[in-house]
Amino acid sequence: MKTSARTGKIRKILRARYSDVRTQLDYENPFELLVSTILSAQCTDKQVNIVTKALFKKLKTPYDFANAPAEIVEQLIRPTGYFRNKAKNIINCSKAIIEKFNGEVPASLEELTGLPGVGRKTANVVLGAAFGIPGIVVDTHVARIAQRLDFSDNKDPVKIEFDLMEIIPKKEWNDFCLHLIYFGREICKSRKPLCPDCPVTKLCDYKDKSFA
């Protein structure tokens, strides 16, 4: 099971293949990153970036969002899906940031997850990219690949997060998750994983034999 040597080999291969990883979300400041990450739920980063380009021209600060009518925000973010929930969360989130944190995005996991619409995944993305604070980001790709590569037996994202925290050095938490995400988009895809092209296939027991 989680042999440390095998984990090290996989980390090294992915690190070499995906050098210089970074979030694909476009943002100018921590608040924009927070909004973009909320919008990224069940949506591609590409689609989020299309929407936020126009969105952030009209609404920039927590004060702008807190005072904006829900219908306006809904229309601006509609193409990302879940637009009613997301609009409500972003507006309430903005109000909370103003009231509790003087208009500044807080830089701790506890404070971030206390905001409406912000779970551990979103919080860890913001902590890592905006504040340089290490965190394991368990999104759909990380959860899927953690199981395929046998990094975790759990299906619960929070348990996967803690399993990975034990296996991966803290300094590499953020980059490691980004490596898995890049890897998940390119090779270890949910639907049709490209096992024949996979750089870590020899270290992996998961084999998808249904590729066309």
Place this chain on the structure above:
DNA sequence: CTCCCGATAT
């Protein structure tokens, strides 16, 4: 567990 939900790939 269900609900939220549009855009794109297969």
Place this chain on the structure above:
DNA sequence: ATATCAGGAG
């Protein structure tokens, strides 16, 4: 037609 995309709340 169905599955999936940097999930979170009730």
